[in-house]
Amino acid sequence: MADQVLLIRGGTVVDETGERPGDVLVTGGRITAVGAGLEVPAGATVLDASDCLVAPGLVDLHTHLRQPGQEEAETVETGARAAALGGYTAVVAMPNTDPPIDSAAVASQVLELGRGAVCQVAVAGAITVGRAGARLAPLGELAALGVRLFTDDGAGVQDSGLMRRAFEYAGGLGVTLAQHCEDNSLACGGHMHEGEWSSRLGVPGIPAAAEEVMVARDIALVRLTGAPVHFLHLSTSGSVALVAAARAEGLPVTAEVAPHHLSLTHAELAGYDPLFKVNPPLRTAGDVEALRQGCRAGVVDAVATDHAPHPQEAKDAPLDQAPPGLLGLQTAWPVTLAALTDVGMTPAGVLALLSWQPARIAGLHPDQGGEQGGPVVAGAAANLCVLDPGATWTVEPDRLASLSRNTPWAGRTLTGAVRHTVYRGEPVVTDGEARR
Numbered sequence: 001m002a003d004q005v006l007l008i009r010g011g012t013v014v015d016e017t018g019e020r021p022g023d024v025l026v027t028g029g030r031i032t033a034v035g036a037g038l039e040v041p042a043g044a045t046v047l048d049a050s051d052c053l054v055a056p057g058l059v060d061l062h063t064h065l066r067q068p069g070q071e072e073a074e075t076v077e078t079g080a081r082a083a084a085l086g087g088y089t090a091v092v093a094m095p096n097t098d099p100p101i102d103s104a105a106v107a108s109q110v111l112e113l114g115r116g117a118v119c120q121v122a123v124a125g126a127i128t129v130g131r132a133g134a135r136l137a138p139l140g141e142l143a144a145l146g147v148r149l150f151t152d153d154g155a156g157v158q159d160s161g162l163m164r165r166a167f168e169y170a171g172g173l174g175v176t177l178a179q180h181c182e183d184n185s186l187a188c189g190g191h192m193h194e195g196e197w198s199s200r201l202g203v204p205g206i207p208a209a210a211e212e213v214m215v216a217r218d219i220a221l222v223r224l225t226g227a228p229v230h231f232l233h234l235s236t237s238g239s240v241a242l243v244a245a246a247r248a249e250g251l252p253v254t255a256e257v258a259p260h261h262l263s264l265t266h267a268e269l270a271g272y273d274p275l276f277k278v279n280p281p282l283r284t285a286g287d288v289e290a291l292r293q294g295c296r297a298g299v300v301d302a303v304a305t306d307h308a309p310h311p312q313e314a315k316d317a318p319l320d321q322a323p324p325g326l327l328g329l330q331t332a333w334p335v336t337l338a339a340l341t342d343v344g345m346t347p348a349g350v351l352a353l354l355s356w357q358p359a360r361i362a363g364l365h366p367d368q369g370g371e372q373g374g375p376v377v378a379g380a381a382a383n384l385c386v387l388d389p390g391a392t393w394t395v396e397p398d399r400l401a402s403l404s405r406n407t408p409w410a411g412r413t414l415t416g417a418v419r420h421t422v423y424r425g426e427p428v429v430t431d432g433e434a435r436r
């Protein structure tokens with residue numbers, strides 16, 4: 001309802017300008033007042049925010065919505081609902097659908113589906129036709145639809161010459177290439193991290209080098225072309241070191257990590273459980289620590305879910321046959337909060353990685369003409385989340401909004417819950433329940 005009036009009362013407002021106690025009044029889709037002790041207007045819906053942080057909605061740079069092509073695993077509608085329940089008001093849909101998002105026609109189809117969803121759905125376009133790594137996709141045509149990020153996610157672009165041309169093309173268009181860093185000749189045939197546990201279990205491994213050689217190559221191509229790169233789901237300490245060095249050099253490099261890589265190690269595979277099979281794989285405790293320190297030091301810009309739903313029967317297959325990937329949208333905030341408060345980060349610092357910094361990488365921040373991740377001030381679009389950092393809850397896969405059940409957190413108790421999510425002024429989640 002465009003004329004709906006909401007008062008979010010009694011919380012602490014947190015955004016990139018800092019934090020202060022305050023109520024937030026929302027009218028007709030926009031924030032109309034922020035301050036302590038605001039009066040309740042007649043007919044207003046009051047959302048209780050006591051003991052909560054009131055922040056710009058979270059923005060996920062890396063969501064697999066599976067539509068078109070794999071609607072039994074997830075749809076734009078169900079994935080967006082999972083996102084809203086996780087505190088997200090925007091997601092970037094990855095292009096490894098069937099058909100892939102490598103043309104204006106498919107991008108338009110997903111954007112159209114997104115218009116009816118309970119959060120903003122931006123799309124990433126493929127770098128190459130069919131994500132096959134042989135010919136460049138029509139990046140200009142996709143950029144004209146508002147696509148800001150391009151990736152062949154699920155695969156890295158193997159051909160360095162082609163990747164150079166992609167950088168040159170993208171630089172001219174003012175869009176960003178996002179790389180899934182994986183050298184196929186090193187990773188091929190692996191099902192988990194190559195190390196102590198893969199040896200013990202007798203499972204073929206994926207070495208850290210499979211990721212790091214592509215990070216290093218792309219940094220060299222950024223230096224050559226001047227075009228920016230965003231690194232998806234970095235998982236190794238070596239990758240963090242490469243990004244830190246590139247940033248120190250002043251190169252336009254950004255990076256994301258996933259909540260599971262901040263909190264789980266390859267030891268989870270001890271029981272050969274395909275729930276913990278993910279690409280890039282869960283790595284060592286040393287890698288987990290390096291990723292956490294990378295977040296704390298500002299080398300890592302964003303935490304992105306890599307929400308990857310799979311039907312039950314696919315994940316019931318043996319480890320070597322099951323597809324990689326796990327659910328992330330509804331658990332990202334508490335999992336990230338726990339991992340990063342462990343290295344001394346504040347909730348505001350954690351929100352920077354989940355909201356305004358990814359909003360900028362996606363081109364969705366108000367500074368860029370968007371409506372995501374901006375300061376909570378009068379006049380701004382009302383895309384907000386209300387987060388209770390102290391609430392605990394136990395993850396029950398059957399109660400998740402996703403059509404799939406492949407969460408690695410099943411049965412675990414997490415601290416940090418989403419109380420409300422407001423999208424374009426509408427309370428799409430209230431008291432932890434989705435409105436529709």
Ligand SMILES: [Zn+2]
Pocket residue numbers: 153154155180232233279280
């Ligand atoms: Zn990927």
